[in-house]
Amino acid sequence: MRDKIKSLSKDTLIYGTSTVIQRFLAFILVPLYTNIFSPSEFGIQANLFAYIAILNVFFSIGFESGYFKFASTLEIGDKKDNFSLPYFSIFINSFILSAVLFIFPVNLAPLFQLAPERAPILLRYSALILFFDAAVLIPFAYLRLRRRAKVFGTLKVLSITINVSLNILFLLVFRWGIEAIFLANAIASGVTFIIFLPLIFKNLTFRFNKQLYKEILKFSIPLIPAGIGANLVQVIDRPILRYLTNEQTVGIYQANYRMGILMMLFCSIYEFAWRPFFLQTAKEPNAKQIFSKIMTLFIFAACVLFLFFSFYIENIVKIPLPFKGYLLGKAYWSGLYIVPIVLAGYLFYGIYINLMAGIYIEKKTKYLPLITGIGAAMNIIVNFALIPKFGITGAAYATLFSYLAMMIGIYMITKKFYKVDYEFSKIYLIFFSTIATFIIYSFTAGTFLHEWYFKILYIVLFFVLIFAFKIITLNDIKSLRGIKKPAKQIVPDEL
Incomplete structure (x- = not known):
């Protein structure tokens, strides 16, 4: 099993390096846009790119x-x-x-x-x-x-x-x-x-x-409505927010939503390596055991990222730029409080990505429209219900709830034809440790314990909980080191 996990880790590292560079370069545009454009102008481009994302599904079919x-x-x-x-x-x-x-x-x-x-x-x-x-x-x-x-x-x-x-x-x-x-x-x-x-x-x-x-x-063909649903979950909040409020609100929401890019980046890196990996590992006798262990390790890594960026996002966006302004334009700081919600939503999406293995392995893509349809419906309903009262907070929660609904939906369906015995006791303890750490951190808001150097202690507390109760062991961490080059089942051609 360790060799297989190393194989995934190796691919993830290769794709990850290039994807990190891509996302970092793209992230450079956020301070550029938010220090040049007003929230209203930024909202126009954010809304149109949301429509482009939806149309991508109709183009790829x-x-x-x-x-x-x-x-x-x-x-x-x-x-x-x-x-x-x-x-x-x-x-x-x-x-x-x-x-x-x-x-x-x-x-x-x-x-x-x-x-x-x-x-x-x-x-x-x-x-x-x-x-x-x-x-x-x-x-x-x-x-x-x-x-x-x-x-x-x-x-x-x-x-x-x-x-x-x-x-x-x-x-x-x-x-x-x-x-x-x-x-x-x-x-x-x-x-x-x-x-x-x-x-x-x-x-x-x-x-x-x-x-x-x-x-x-x-x-x-079943993937078309599934893709529409998945993209609606990701971007439909912008057009709805524009319909219910104005372009300025969309701009502030979009800029702060983009601050969750680091969790999205982690999921994107992982997905690039995960899909070919599970398709080529599916015939291994211990494939399900491998998938179970990978799920636990993924959730652990995602929770570490959630805590780190939730704690430090205010420090990060206020980094001054050499030419003028800040990493995030000052006009957009009023929406920073939605970032932990966005991070949590992407965490659930990452779990959803893991659970998709059974759908593809067993050729049950016919269920994807139902699953993503549930997510899209949840997103639309919650957006219309919460935005009039809570503004961009409602839009952020709509995305979180929709990813949560998709995660639960795909698990309930997939376990009927491709049951994987996930390490639920460990997963629950990881989430409990994450929530407990976040609550302790939240109670210190407005005090000296919220200074950047104290925030490190909260993350250390999380690791103490994880390793003290042996939720994750050092052997689990070592299994992620891509030491051995993975075997290639398909011989690459020259470009």
């Missing part, structure tokens, strides 16, 4: 996951068949949808809560972003499946570097408005697509494997 499923085993067709069918499907679909956005921006402006005079340029840039991002989904999946983590990471970092550099150029040098954010993103996505062209052409075939296409459709 679930075929990225279909590619992972069938290309990982080559049950039907060869490597080129499994690459070409999902690639052409996404490409053609994306071209049509992008053309509609490009041709009819003014007509579509009300759907995106945009003023008609701003719609043409913003929606056309958005169409380009959506098209290019969809066109590289399968190539990036190809690299992940073949564990080409270094190439994958390099291209991701290059794309975000171009994006950040152009943002700095357009905003600080040219002094353009929020349109520059979308233009920079579109150019970066376009460059990534061009770089991938040799790999794309190398793996394309114009053969049509009817049986493979039917199986990919059967697997992928």
Whole structure:
């Protein structure tokens, strides 16, 4: 079991390094935006990017996951068949949808809560972003499946570097408005697509494997409503918040929500390595035992991050910048109190990611629309119920409750056909220790015990509770050290 956990840890480290760099570079944009734009202007771009996130599902039509499923085993067709069918499907679909956005921006402006005079340029840039991002989904999946983590990471970092550099150029040098954010993103996505062209052409075939296409459709179509639900959970709060309040409130909410990026980053790093890992480990005789131990270790790591960033977020955002302002613009500090709620929501989402293994291993993706639908419904209902009374706090709790509902839902369904005996006693004790530490910390608010150097003691207290009761042992920690290079079940091709 230890070798398998080391294998996941090795992949996580490789993907993690590049993803940390990507997210760090992207995070640079938060102080840039919040020190340049007013909350109202920042709210406009936040709201439109929320719509872009929802539309991504309609552009990808679930075929990225279909590619992972069938290309990982080559049950039907060869490597080129499994690459070409999902690639052409996404490409053609994306071209049509992008053309509609490009041709009819003014007509579509009300759907995106945009003023008609701003719609043409913003929606056309958005169409380009959506098209290019969809066109590289399968190539990036190809690299992940073949564990080409270094190439994958390099291209991701290059794309975000171009994006950040152009943002700095357009905003600080040219002094353009929020349109520059979308233009920079579109150019970066376009460059990534061009770089991938040799790999794309190398793996394309114009053969049509009817049986493979039917199986990919059967697997992928249920993922469309599931993807819509998952994305609604992540971003629907912005449009609802805009509908019930104003762009300024959306801007403050978005900026502070982004402060939870560090927990999201942890989950993203983990998911990149987790999906190919569990698909390739599923046939191991002790696979379920491995998954159980990994769940415990994941929750422990996530709770450590939750406590650290909940305690230190005020210190972090008030770090002064060399040019002017702070890590988070002062106009946005009024929303810092929602950050622990956002962190907790992403923690539940991370557990949900772990629980997805059974769904994919047993090909039960038909349940995903139900699970994510529950999460989306919970999000929408709680947003409309709480935002009028509690503002951005209500929106943050809506996201937390929706991820919690999805976590419970996927566990209740998955255990019926892929039961894993998780270490619930240890998991409960980890959560108890986390909550107890957070409550003790909260009671000291407004006192000298809230100084940054005392906050370290609260985190030490958490570790004392964990190790004193042997919830996590040193052997558990050592098993995460990626000492041995994982065996490759799929031999990578040259890029």
